[in-house]
Amino acid sequence: MSDSREKNAKDCIEMGFLVKYGYLDQDHHTHNEAEVKAAVRDFQWLSHLPVTGRLDSDTLDKMASPRCGVKDEGGHDAWAHRVNAVFTGNLGKGGHHLRKKRYAQTGEKWYKRHLTYRVMNWPRHLSQGPVRLAVRTAFELWSNVSGLVFEEAGEGPADIRLAFYEGEHNDGIGNAFDGPGGALAHAFFPCRGEAHFDMAERWTLNGHKGHNLFLVTAHEIGHTLGLEHSPVRHALMSPYYKKLGRSLLLSWDDIAAIQKLYGKPSRGSVVQMPGQALRWAMHDWEMSQDSTEGSGTALPLYCQGLFDAITMDQNQTVLIFRGGLFWTVSSEGNVSSSIPLQQRWPHLPFAIDAAAFSPLDKKLYFFKGKRIWRYTGTDLDPDFPKKTRELGLPRQPDCAFFYGPLGHMIVFKGSRYFVLNLQTLHSEPYYPRRLADWKGVPQGANGALTHTDGRLYFFRERRYWTFDPGKVRVTGTGQWAGKLQWTGCHKVSPLESNDIL
Structure with missing residues (x-):
């Protein structure tokens, strides 16, 4: 039953x-x-x-994959008709209305070429500067290939408004946001001019864990301009979320669709943007934001509440990673200036998913996507990187750490965990198992390490959880920036006292 x-x-x-x-x-x-x-x-x-x-x-x-919340109405017959119209230049009778819009009362397009936009509020954990840069670049992505011009409006009304909401936000039946994953954002077709983003998502820029705000914003802007979802696999207007890569951000279908509505750029030439260019732009911004650390008054960027990975080496130095940068924190809590990741460990990718030091072999392990790197000091070991599937591990892990009681590396991914034998470099039999074995540890931790006090610390966004290996359960929780001096953020006033469980 x-x-x-x-x-x-x-x-x-x-x-x-x-x-x-x-x-x-x-x-x-x-x-x-x-x-x-x-x-x-x-x-x-x-x-x-x-x-x-x-x-x-x-x-x-x-x-179940993360995606845009706008409907996929239309089907392949309507799309085939649109493709034929693009290449023949003949839209045909009734061609404008082959596919139903999400809101029938709205128009097909904007009937002006100069549009203003405004960011109404801001996501958590991201500074306004890089968000504003990402939004401006997302609009430029479309103006570079069409006859449109965009301008940010400081105050007052704007044609297109971007806002962050949680859950139900008076947006109609079925449009309430559903928390992390699922529908990331949705938008309205012209001329309502609104795009809404789920505040509960972990929004990121520059390769951090989470969902890239630039890509999702550029997609939703496409809807506010009148574009529907595309069945082309690599199109920006494909309904499903894709990570930022190195290739061009717009497909031929994206460009054909926007030019059908608004024509070609007035200057005549189309300017395409590769994903790698945006990565470096955000990296340069992050470096400039972090350059004031030497004054002794500013805190490291990761103290805002997010980092990608954390571990501790054989010298009891804490290593904290965010995007293309990392910091070292001494046992006294003194934090270094930011250091480019690839400067210390050549051959690493632009950013990482997880990092863990093993006292067993005195080596540092890095995880990113489908691969794993192993370093002795600053030297990449022979035959690395390896594919995680060859080791029986998942791709894009949440975090990794060496666990003394087992003498193995533990890798968390979603609701499961894996045990990596560092001598055989293979996952142990009978794994993965459910994360519930780690009583009280939250799903989605972005870092973990065993401290010199013998306890294991898990981190997720602004909070930490203390895990006692003897009791095999979480024994405390709090906000790490204010409570854990060895994170290098002890100048921050704690927003919340530590809660003992």
Whole structure:
């Protein structure tokens, strides 16, 4: 009976997804098997999955992936018609209305070429300066390939308004934000001019963990200009979130769609932007923001509440990583100036997912994406980097740390953890296991280390959790910037006292 109830609940979630994103008509409370199968086929086609009409595991995994909250209405017939119109220059009778818009009362496009925008509020953990730079660059991405011009409005009204909200925010049925993951943001077609972002997401710039605010902003701006979702795999207007890479940010389909609405740039030439250019721009900004540390009055950037990884080496020096930079903190709590990551450890990528020092072999391990690096001092060991799957480990781990009681490396990923044998460089048998084994440790920790006091510390955003290996449970929690002097942020007044569990 319980299995039946679980299946019914699962079916309701899947049907809710197909209705929410426009694959099934929300005005009908029941749908027959043929309608559901056709809806699943449309979803699979747009998502580049085998078109079977069955809710297989790959289809369900895709449905659970982070994405834009705007509907995918239209199907491949309408998109094929649009592609034909782009290449023939003949839109055809009724071509403007082949696909229903999310809001029927809105227009197809803006009927002016100079548009203003304004950021109404700001995400947590990111400074206004880099956010403003990222938003401006996101608008420039579209103006560089079209006849549009954008200008930031300081105060007062603006054509396009960007804002951050949590949960239900008076935005209509089905548009409440759902916390981390799921729908990251949504926008309205012209001429309402609004894009909303989920405040609960971990927004990031410059390669940090989380979802890249620039990419999501550029996508949502596309909607505010009248663009719909694209079935082209690498298009910016594809509905699913993609990480910032090195390649050009706009696909041919993105450019064709925006030029169909607003024409080509007045200067005649199209300017494309590679993802790597944005990375370096944000890196330069971060370096300039951090350059005042030497005055002795400013705190390191990571003290704002976010870092990518943390570990402690054989000299009891704490290493803290954020983007392309890292800091060292002595046992007395004295923090260094920021140091470029690749300056100390050549061959590392631009940023990392996790780092852990092992006292067993005196080596430092770095994780990024699908690969793992191992260093002896500052020298990369032979045969590294290796692919994590060869070691039986997940890609893009949340955190990693050496755990003395087991004598192995522990790797956290989502709701599971893996145990890496450093002598065989393979995951131990019978793993992964559920994170519930670590009683009280939260999911999504972005760092962990064993301190000289013998306790294990887990970090997630602004908070830390103290784990007692003897009791095998969390024994305390608090805000690390104000409470843990060895993080180098002890000049910060604690916002909250430590809570003993």
